Each structure stands twice: as structure tokens, then as C-alpha cells.
Amino acid sequence: MATRGRPRTFDPDTALRQALDVFWERGYEGTSINDLAEAMGIASGSIYACFGSKEDLFRKVMALYGTTSGEPPRRALREQPTARAAIHAMLRATADEITRPGTPHYCMLILAAPTGAVENHAVREFLAELRHDMLTTIKDRLARGVTDGDLTAPPAGLDAIARYYTTVVQGLSIQARDGATRIDLEAIITCAMAAWDTLTSTPSHISG
Amino acid sequence: MATRGRPRTFDPDTALRQALDVFWERGYEGTSINDLAEAMGIASGSIYACFGSKEDLFRKVMALYGTTSGEPPRRALREQPTARAAIHAMLRATADEITRPGTPHYCMLILAAPTGAVENHAVREFLAELRHDMLTTIKDRLARGVTDGDLTAPPAGLDAIARYYTTVVQGLSIQARDGATRIDLEAIITCAMAAWDTLTSTPSHISG
DNA sequence: GGTAAACTTGATCGAACGACAAACAACTAC
DNA sequence: GTAGTTGTTTGTCGTTCGATCAAGTTTACC
Numbered sequence: 001m002a003t004r005g006r007p008r009t010f011d012p013d014t015a016l017r018q019a020l021d022v023f024w025e026r027g028y029e030g031t032s033i034n035d036l037a038e039a040m041g042i043a044s045g046s047i048y049a050c051f052g053s054k055e056d057l058f059r060k061v062m063a064l065y066g067t068t069s070g071e072p073p074r075r076a077l078r079e080q081p082t083a084r085a086a087i088h089a090m091l092r093a094t095a096d097e098i099t100r101p102g103t104p105h106y107c108m109l110i111l112a113a114p115t116g117a118v119e120n121h122a123v124r125e126f127l128a129e130l131r132h133d134m135l136t137t138i139k140d141r142l143a144r145g146v147t148d149g150d151l152t153a154p155p156a157g158l159d160a161i162a163r164y165y166t167t168v169v170q171g172l173s174i175q176a177r178d179g180a181t182r183i184d185l186e187a188i189i190t191c192a193m194a195a196w197d198t199l200t201s202t203p204s205h206i207s208g
Numbered sequence: 209m210a211t212r213g214r215p216r217t218f219d220p221d222t223a224l225r226q227a228l229d230v231f232w233e234r235g236y237e238g239t240s241i242n243d244l245a246e247a248m249g250i251a252s253g254s255i256y257a258c259f260g261s262k263e264d265l266f267r268k269v270m271a272l273y274g275t276t277s278g279e280p281p282r283r284a285l286r287e288q289p290t291a292r293a294a295i296h297a298m299l300r301a302t303a304d305e306i307t308r309p310g311t312p313h314y315c316m317l318i319l320a321a322p323t324g325a326v327e328n329h330a331v332r333e334f335l336a337e338l339r340h341d342m343l344t345t346i347k348d349r350l351a352r353g354v355t356d357g358d359l360t361a362p363p364a365g366l367d368a369i370a371r372y373y374t375t376v377v378q379g380l381s382i383q384a385r386d387g388a389t390r391i392d393l394e395a396i397i398t399c400a401m402a403a404w405d406t407l408t409s410t411p412s413h414i415s416g
Numbered sequence: 417g418g419t420a421a422a423c424t425t426g427a428t429c430g431a432a433c434g435a436c437a438a439a440c441a442a443c444t445a446c
Numbered sequence: 447g448t449a450g451t452t453g454t455t456t457g458t459c460g461t462t463c464g465a466t467c468a469a470g471t472t473t474a475c476c
Contacts, residue, residue, distance in 0.1 A: 005422025027323030115235035171379030213452025
């Protein structure tokens with residue numbers, strides 16, 4: 001009972017990728033079903049049949065986004081040998097992604113739906129949770145640095161440092177959106193990394 | 209010919225403040241004319257008669273926002289005696305504003321319309337210009353520190369530092385939106401200021 | 417071939433969108 | 447009082463929103 005009935009005339013993965021492009025450019029509320037149908041090359045009915053509601057489609061789009069554009073920064077955190085190198089590489093990978101030619105110059109996770117109509121509260125909170133995962137991932141990487149022995153900082157300091165670099169990542173997205181070049185972002189990252197030695201050597205400064 | 213005809217039954221300043229609250233909470237596209245009319249206590253026709261279009265109203269709202277919520281950070285930059293104190297106070301004033309009880313926990317300038325439908329491109333660019341003014345204001349304050357003698361950094365370094373602290377300000381807004389407390393923000397600011405001494409003592413690090 | 421199942425299309429649903437215009441109300445100038 | 451001016455209200459304009467449905471099409475199964 002796998003392939004009975006008329007087969008799809010479009011590839012759902014391709015269509016999802018096309019939907020991603022539209023949501024990425026216009027945000028959640030700025031994208032209409034008509035926009036999506038046009039970009040995906042199918043009628044709106046086919047969207048609902050294959051992907052469910054607009055919100056369902058958006059959640060699937062965000063999953064795809066996470067495994068594509070979200071992967072390089074995550075891999076940087078994972079594969080770099082020290083916590084410092086991991087954070088630095090993660091920032092640079094983020095800068096690479098949000099200045100990539102052919103795609104909007106910002107992180108979709110951050111800017112696709114920060115505010116909006118009351119009826120889309122669930123979508124905003126969905127993205128907020130994903131952003132919280134970003135903070136957690138960074139925090140875990142710092143903790144790994146402590147157990148690996150390449151980072152010495154008090155537990156309370158780890159939280160602050162993780163939050164700080166999450167803030168930088170999110171700020172970079174606004175900068176890129178407003179026209180900052182890859183070179184501009186590199187300079188910002190250099191500034192942000194200038195705090196590292198101070199933060200990891202004088203822990204008394206960062207107890208909040 | 210000042211006061212001919214029927215006088216207004218509402219105070220435009222009060223109505224503008226009420227419109228600000230709605231735009232602040234729901235963003236530009238997430239706010240409908242109906243939402244505004246309801247919050248302002250007048251019919252939609254009166255909005256168009258007094259303020260023009262939705263976009264015109266939004267621009268007037270942003271002017272009000274700039275002179276109210278935007279003033280404390282700007283004053284901090286202006287009145288603190290040194291560049292370092294100015295930046296630090298500006299960050300803390302920003303944190304105060306975006307965690308103020310009774311108002312949304314983010315900067316409207318940053319999150320009211322970062323993305324959206326194509327027909328609202330002008331609104332997004334309007335906000336982008338205001339954000340660029342933020343960068344310019346910070347840059348000018350750093351330059352003043354150089355002429356005042358309390359800051360030594362190469363000209364290229366000033367741009368990078370200004371961009372860096374602008375990035376932090378904008379990142380703070382996302383953090384507050386996602387539930388960070390005033391204490392959380394303070395810890396982030398402490399981290400961000402930890403970069404200051406390095407940035408202003410070893411200028412070779414920040415040439416972009 | 418016949419039937420059931422899966423998919424696509426095109427039309428359309430009620431509601432909401434931004435914007436506007438005519439009718440009415442309230443004031444000043446004379 | 448009367449005319450002229452301005453603000454408010456009510457209703458509605460044409461469009462678009464997200465979502466759904468019936469009808470038609472294309473396949474697998476028997």
C-alpha cells in the first residue's frame with residue numbers, strides 16, 4: 001500500500017527547498033500561500049495535501065534549514081579541538097552563512113518571526129525554542145572545554161560566556177541584514193573574541 | 209485660521225502613544241488598522257484624516273519612540289565623561305529599556321520589521337537607516353573619546369569597535385525577547401566590556 | 417476492464433486586509 | 447442665524463488572506 005494512486009508530480013524535497021527560499025526572504029507572516037504555491041510550482045491545494053497548514057510547512061522548512069545552513073556553525077562547535085577555537089570557528093561559520101551570495105543576508109531562525117500578529121504566537125515561540133537550543137549547544141561546548149582541560153572558568157561564568165556569544169551571533173544577523181560585509185563581520189568577530197582571554201582568566205568579573 | 213471647524217475629540221499625542229504600544233507589541237505587518245483604531249479609541253477614518261496612511265503613522269510612531277525609549281541610551285553616550293563609560297552606560301541603559309515592565313522586552317527599532325512582504329520594503333529600509341544612525345552615533349562618541357584624550361585607537365579600529373558594540377546592542381534585543389532577565393543582560397554586558405581594554409590597547413588585533 | 421486510492425487543479429469559502437468616501441456633527445467667522 | 451470649515455462615523459470598496467472542496471486525472475491492484 002506504499003505507492004497506490006496517482007503519484008506526485010513534484011518532488012517534496014525540492015518543493016520544501018523552494019518554500020524555504022520564500023520564507024527566508026519574506027519571513028513567516030510576510031509569505032502568503034500564493035507566494036509559496038507560485039515558488040513551489042504547484043497549486044495551493046497540493047501544499048495542504050502534502051505539507052498540512054502553512055505553520056506545518058514552516059516547521060518542516062525550519063527543520064531543513066537547521067540541517068543545511070545551521071550545520072556549519074554546529075559542526076564548528078563540535079569538531080574544533082578547544083573551546084576557544086570552537087567558539088571562534090562557530091562565529092566565522094555563522095558569518096559565512098549569513099553573507100552567502102544568493103541567499104538573504106541573515107539567519108532565518110532569528111529574523112523570520114521575532115514579532116507579529118497574536119494568532120502566530122505559536123510560530124514565534126517555536127523559533128524562540130530553537131534559539132534557546134543554540135544557547136544550550138554553546139553552553140555544552142564550553143562545559144566540554146572544562147572537562148577537556150582547555151578551559152578554566154566557574155560554572156556561573158560559563159552561562160554568562162555562552163549567553164554572550166549567543167548574543168554576538170544574533171547581533172551579527174542584524175548587521176548582515178543591514179548590509180555589513182563579510183569583512184565587517186570578521187572585524188566584529190575579532191572584537192568579540194578579544195574578550196575571551198579576560199573572561200577565562202579573571203572569573204570574578206563575570207559573576208552576575 | 210488656526211482653530212476653525214470641528215475640534216478633534218482625541219489628543220493626537222495620546223493616540224500616537226497608543227499606536228506605539230500596538231506597533232511595539234505586534235510589529236509593523238502584524239498590526240492591522242483595526243488593531244490601531246481599537247487601541248486608539250477612534251475609527252479608522254480618523255486615523256487616515258489625522259496621520260495619513262499606516263506607513264505614515266508608523267513613521268510618526270518611530271519618531272516618538274526615538275525621543276522616549278531611545279533617549280536614555282543616547283543620553284548615556286552623550287553625558288558620560290569617557291568613551292569607555294559612555295559605551296558601558298549606553299549598554300546598561302539599553303538593557304534597562306528592553307526589560308522595562310509593562311512594555312515588550314525588545315527594541316522596536318530592531319524587531320518591528322526585519323523581514324516581511326515585498327510591498328513593505330520601504331518600511332524595512334526606513335528602520336535600517338535608523339539602525340545605521342545608531343552605529344554612526346556610537347562611532348562619533350568613540351571619535352570624541354580620541355579627541356578628548358581618553359581613548360587611543362587607530363581610525364580603522366574605531367569603526368570595528370563601533371560596529372562591535374552596535375552588534376551587542378542588537379543581540380541584547382533578541383536575548384530580552386527570548387526571556388533573558390535584566391540580570392542576564394548585565395552579565396552579557398560585562399562580558400562585552402571585557403573586550404574593551406584589549407581592543408583599545410592592542411590596535412593591531414582589530415584591523416579588518 | 418473495473419475499482420479504489422492518491423494527487424492536482426480551479427473555484428471558492430468567510431474573514432480580514434488597507435484605504436476611502438459620503439453623510440453627519442460640531443465648531444468659527446461673519 | 448447662516449455659511450464655511452473641519453472632524454467623526456459608518457459603510458464599503460476591491461483585494462488578499464489561509465484554507466477547503468468537488469471534479470478531474472493518473473496510478474496500482476484485482
